[in-house]
Amino acid sequence: MTTLNAVRRPLMWGVSSPEFESRPLISLSSGKLRFVTVWGDNATGLDRSRRRRSLGVFGGTLMGSRFSRSIKAMEDCASISGRNLHQMSTIGNSTNITWHKSSVEKLDRQELLQQRGCVIWITGLSGSGKSTLACALSQRLHLRGKLTYVLDGDNVRHGLNSDLSFKAEDRAENIRRIGEVAKLFADAGIICIASLISPYRKERDACRALLSEGDFVEVYLDVPLQVCESRDPKGLYKLARAGKIKGFTGIDDPYEPPLNCEIVLKQKLKDIVSPCEMAETVVSYLEEEGYLQA
Numbered sequence: 001m002t003t004l005n006a007v008r009r010p011l012m013w014g015v016s017s018p019e020f021e022s023r024p025l026i027s028l029s030s031g032k033l034r035f036v037t038v039w040g041d042n043a044t045g046l047d048r049s050r051r052r053r054s055l056g057v058f059g060g061t062l063m064g065s066r067f068s069r070s071i072k073a074m075e076d077c078a079s080i081s082g083r084n085l086h087q088m089s090t091i092g093n094s095t096n097i098t099w100h101k102s103s104v105e106k107l108d109r110q111e112l113l114q115q116r117g118c119v120i121w122i123t124g125l126s127g128s129g130k131s132t133l134a135c136a137l138s139q140r141l142h143l144r145g146k147l148t149y150v151l152d153g154d155n156v157r158h159g160l161n162s163d164l165s166f167k168a169e170d171r172a173e174n175i176r177r178i179g180e181v182a183k184l185f186a187d188a189g190i191i192c193i194a195s196l197i198s199p200y201r202k203e204r205d206a207c208r209a210l211l212s213e214g215d216f217v218e219v220y221l222d223v224p225l226q227v228c229e230s231r232d233p234k235g236l237y238k239l240a241r242a243g244k245i246k247g248f249t250g251i252d253d254p255y256e257p258p259l260n261c262e263i264v265l266k267q268k269l270k271d272i273v274s275p276c277e278m279a280e281t282v283v284s285y286l287e288e289e290g291y292l293q294a
């Protein structure tokens with residue numbers, strides 16, 4: 001075991017592979033060193049990728065049985081217990097909060113998953129086919145070995161957002177929360193498919209702004225109200241027309257279509273495009289733009 005400097009509260013750096021059986025290799029306290037060499041006596045039997053994985057690190061350098069890696073990730077840990085401890089912020093009503101950085105980052109997870117974590121944001125009227133497209137897309141990507149997760153507005157309202165109604169400020173909060181959750185999924189390296197009406201441009205753009213450039217793919221299901229209403233799978237348009245549901249999107253509540261989104265899937269009154277074709281269009285876009293590799 002190598003011990004670096006005096007320790008106030010040492011961070012133990014261990015490995016989890018059976019070969020090392022959670023033996024700590026380093027006790028780290030200083031954020032000053034840039035490189036550390038770790039000797040692993042059982043390492044020679046491991047192939048290169050397993051050795052890298054066993055250290056829980058990507059991007060380090062390996063020389064025979066000697067592991068030499070950038071200590072950047074460890075610095076991150078060290079900074080939490082060390083000099084950056086008191087970098088406090090106030091965000092909204094959260095006072096005196098500190099950002100804790102993890103040593104495993106989005107790039108590492110993306111490399112593991114061989115994909116780019118991102119948000120596919122599907123917006124459109126009720127009945128436009130958002131959930132159907134989300135499902136078809138998720139299925140297609142899954143079959144290709146890509147990790148996805150669908151955040152469907154209707155579903156999220158069964159739990160996290162069950163306190164929200166359909167009045168404007170609650171819809172805005174619904175969009176905001178789903179945007180934040182989707183951001184976490186994208187950070188996890190997952191292709192997150194958010195399908196919700198999200199009728200307001202400003203709130204959708206705010207969700208886009210949460211992510212890095214290119215990590216937010218807005219898909220507009222441009223389906224005429226007449227088509228959505230004729231589908232009416234839940235009978236909600238009928239209720240809205242009868243005045244039994246107030247503030248129904250497209251009837252007596254606004255929908256603001258995107259002005260400049262990545263993908264528009266236009267459905268005409270005739271020549272209906274199937275959900276499979278739509279999903280294929282989105283997959284092709286993801287492929288061309290390099291989302292399906294790390």
Ligand SMILES: Nc1ncnc2c1ncn2[C@@H]1O[C@H](COP(=O)(O)OS(=O)(=O)O)[C@@H](OP(=O)(O)O)[C@H]1O
Nearest residue numbers: 126127153154166171174196197198199247248249
């Ligand atoms: N007033 C009103 N307006 C629109 N939709 C309504 C309303 N009341 C209930 N529903 C049902 O709720 C689903 C929409 O939820 P979302 O979270 O996607 O809506 S929003 O983004 O907050 O506008 C929506 O699901 P989808 O049909 O899948 O869009 C409806 O089933």
Ligand SMILES: Nc1ncnc2c1ncn2[C@@H]1O[C@H](COP(=O)(O)OP(=O)(O)O)[C@@H](O)[C@H]1O
Nearest residue numbers: 125126127128129130131132231233273274275
């Ligand atoms: N591309 C499509 N072509 C024809 N019907 C569709 C298509 N996409 C969805 N549907 C049908 O339209 C209805 C509404 O679809 P859904 O995915 O529930 O919409 P949303 O989630 O936007 O409310 C469902 O009955 C579904 O089978």
